[in-house]
Amino acid sequence: MVANRPSANTAALWDAAARGLRHPDLEDIHARCLDPLEAGPDDLRLAHGIVIGTTENFGYMSGVVKDFFERVYYACEGETEGLPVVFYVRAGRDGTGTVRALSGIIQGMGWRLVQKPLVLHGAWRDSFCDEIEELATTLGAGMSAGLY
Ligand SMILES: Cc1cc2nc3c(=O)[nH]c(=O)nc-3n(C[C@H](O)[C@H](O)[C@H](O)COP(=O)(O)O)c2cc1C
Numbered sequence: 135m136v137a138n139r140p141s142a143n144t145a146a147l148w149d150a151a152a153r154g155l156r157h158p159d160l161e162d163i164h165a166r167c168l169d170p171l172e173a174g175p176d177d178l179r180l181a182h183g184i185v186i187g188t189t190e191n192f193g194y195m196s197g198v199v200k201d202f203f204e205r206v207y208y209a210c211e212g213e214t215e216g217l218p219v220v221f222y223v224r225a226g227r228d229g230t231g232t233v234r235a236l237s238g239i240i241q242g243m244g245w246r247l248v249q250k251p252l253v254l255h256g257a258w259r260d261s262f263c264d265e266i267e268e269l270a271t272t273l274g275a276g277m278s279a280g281l282y
Pocket residue numbers: 141142143144189190191192193194224225226227228229255258
């Protein structure tokens with residue numbers, strides 16, 4: 135997982151995604167959960183699946199998530215095709231600009247978006263954490279079952 139967490143709420147989302155990937159049923163999945171600034175091409179090359187999480191800022195993904203993609207896009211060109219990916223966006227009001235941008239990058243990377251993007255907008259709800267946990271566990275379960 136690569137996700138930013140600039141606030142208490144987004145830290146809770148980050149924890150929920152990590153918890154989802156570390157579900158006790160996913161014994162064969164070794165989850166690495168990284169902040170975007172500490173993740174790079176070597177981490178990506180090791181991944182068999184990825185969760186991306188970002189806030190929406192100024193109608194786009196967070197700058198640190200964009201920075202991650204800027205550092206891996208050409209460095210990993212041709213090496214990560216078909217990688218299963220899911221992503222979530224925490225947005226105050228919207229989220230559509232970020233979904234569009236991330237979907238384009240994911241397509242450019244040749245990754246396989248295996249679930250609909252999860253957009254969590256509006257006032258905070260504790261249920262956001264459950265949705266993210268489930269998103270992450272479902273990705274892990276699919277990997278575990280050899281679906282991707
Ligand atoms: C500089 C800045 C720009 C933002 N721009 C947007 C935006 O364009 N669209 C949107 O829906 N929310 C925007 N937000 C709200 C953030 O997405 C939201 O605060 C963030 O996801 C953290 O969520 P939280 O308030 O639940 O902790 C912005 C927040 C900041 C700090």
